[in-house]
Amino acid sequence: MMPMWSAMAALSLLAAAFILWPLWRHRKQLQANNEVDNATARLEENIALFREHMRDLDNALAEGRIDADQHAQLKLEQERTLLDDEASVRIARSQFTLGFGNKSLVFIAVLTIACGFLLYRELGSSADVHIQHLQAEKSRLDYQDLLHNRNPDPARTQAFIRELEDxxxxxxxxxxYWFLLARNALEVADYAKAVTAYQRTLALDPGAAIVMAELAQAMFLRDKNQMSPAIAELALKALQADARNxxxxGxxxxxxxxxKDFRTAARYWQQAxxxxxxxxxxARALQGGVARAxxxxxxxxVGSEPAAAGKSINLRVRLAEGVDAPGDxxxxxxxxAWQGSxxxxAITRINVADLPATIILDETMAMSTMASLAQxxxxxxxxxxxxxxxxxxxxxxxQVSVGPLDMNALPETTELVIAEKLTE
Incomplete structure (x- = not known):
């Protein structure tokens, strides 16, 4: 927060400088004004002296003390001196411009800064910056607690939750903010609040796999680790959107x-x-679950396996040596289908960087309810x-392709090694 206020103070001073700069200029103009007044007074004195000198020259010419040529030469010198003084006054006057008074300019500078702060409070992002600062500080303190083998202080998270709720x-x-609220509520085991916040998040972003998965997890924890059709459906929808969630x-x-579909459970956990x-x-807990399943x-x-909720295929996908493809x-x-359309x-996608990978294709990944692995x-x-x-x-x-595979006699895992480059 301090860097932001420091930056705002610096910008305010810069804005004030643009306003207060004319004060200094105005002071220089006042000095110029005094110089103009002094030059004008000197010019008036020079005019009076010029007239006096001209009377003396006229008298000297009349009395014969100087001739006409001398009279003309001396008169020309006096006129040139007078013209030089008049030119100096014109230059000084041209450099002088009127400006506001010092008090007016100070008032405008203060008003500009005050209006800037008021507009920022109404239209700016100070509240968002405050939340970001709180989140960063909470993360720092939580990390310090973990370094010293302490559990993060739940009161800190509760205080942050109140800020997020506001x-x-x-x-x-x-x-x-809804997503952040949900995760922090989950952190302090407030599962009901977490579920509500995740539901609001999902309403704003219905296709987000991560939100669907974490909502399902929050519902599972809220219901005391009891699975329900709604939770299972959310998990499968999340996998349809992102097979690597x-x-x-889990x-x-x-x-x-x-x-009691233990083989499918083992495949899901192994993929995770x-x-x-x-x-x-x-991962260790999941590995234990795989072994138990x-x-x-x-x-x-034999024959006691439950009726499958849907057909699935377990695949292991990897690159052959020599295949050069960017990770993204x-x-x-x-x-x-082996024959026909x-x-x-069932379809999913991952990145090259994620290979090798275990992938489960099931009926939730169908592009149409009329064409799935069930048919x-x-x-x-x-x-x-x-x-x-x-x-x-x-x-x-x-590319690599393997088939035909009999859906009623699938191997435990089908290996897919990508090695063929398409030419046509």
């Missing part, structure tokens, strides 16, 4: 595990581990790096 009352359509993958795995990395916070699946009697290029991963039955007996799975970012294959794209 701000969203003033700006109810501010997406960022680890929060949604919740989808919990939902599958509670339905692959994305996070095995050393990331939380796999054990439960192995112990499950898109990789489209999809399944389509070429429209994808297919045999499929072809494709992974393609798009050179121009579009979903349509073009020469220059890298």
């Amino acid at each position: 701000r969203v009352e003033q700006e109810p359509d501010n997406l960022q 680890t929060t949604a993958l 919740l989808a795995g919990i939902n599958a595990f509670q339905q 581990v692959d994305i996070m990395g095995p050393d990331a916070p939380g 796999q054990q439960e699946a192995a112990n499950q009697p 290029q898109l990789v489209y991963v999809y399944a389509r 070429r429209m994808p039955l 297919a007996d045999q499929v072809e799975v494709v992974a393609r790096i798009s050179e121009d970012g579009t979903a349509t294959a073009k020469p220059g794209d890298w």
Whole structure:
């Protein structure tokens, strides 16, 4: 906050300088005015002396003390002296301009600064800067607490939440503040408030995968770690928007595990581990969940698996050696019918930089409810790096395809190694 006020003070002084500069100029003009007055007085004296000298010259000519040529020469010298004095007065007068008085200029300068501050309070972003400052200070103090093996002070977060609540009352359509409020409420286990704030955020940005996933998480925690159809639906929608959202993958795995679909739960959790990395916070717990789900699946009697909520395909996608593609290029991963329409039955996308990756294609990723994995007996799975970012294959794209795969006898994981460059 101090840098902002320092900058405002500096700008105010600069503005005042533009107003007060004429004061100094006016003082110089007053000095010039005095010089003009002095020059005018000298000119009047010189005129009087000129007339006196001319009378003396006329008398000397009449008395014969000088001749006509001498009289003309002396008269010319007197006239030149008088003209020089008159020219000096004209120059001094031309340099003098009228200005405001000192008091008027000081008043205008103060009024300009005051109006600037009032306009900033009404139209500026001082409240937003205040929130930003509080957030930065909270993050700094929380980090210091963690460095000293202390839990961050919840009172600090509660104070920040109150500031955010005041701000969203003033700006109810501010997406960022609602999202920030939701996350801080989640931090202090105020799950009901977090759910409300996430719902307001989602209303402002309905397609945001991260908001859907974190809303589902807040609802799950609010309901004391109980899964519900609404939570599962939010998690699946988040995965449809972003197949790499680890929060949604974790919740989808919990939902599958509670339905005793242990193989699907293991696939969701393993994909989350692959994305996070095995050393990331939380990855160890997910790895334990994968091991438990796999054990439960192995112990499950044949034929006792629950009816699948939807068909899915587990894929492992990676690049072959020698494939050179920028990390920010898109990789489209999809399944389509082995014969018939070429429209994808399930599709998602990631970046080249994210490879290798484990990807689960399921019915939530269908482009149409009339064409999904549920309607297919045999499929072809494709992974393609798009050179121009579009979903349509073009020469220059890298691709791999595997098929046909029998939907009723899928392998545990299908390996896709991108190695072929399209030429036509």
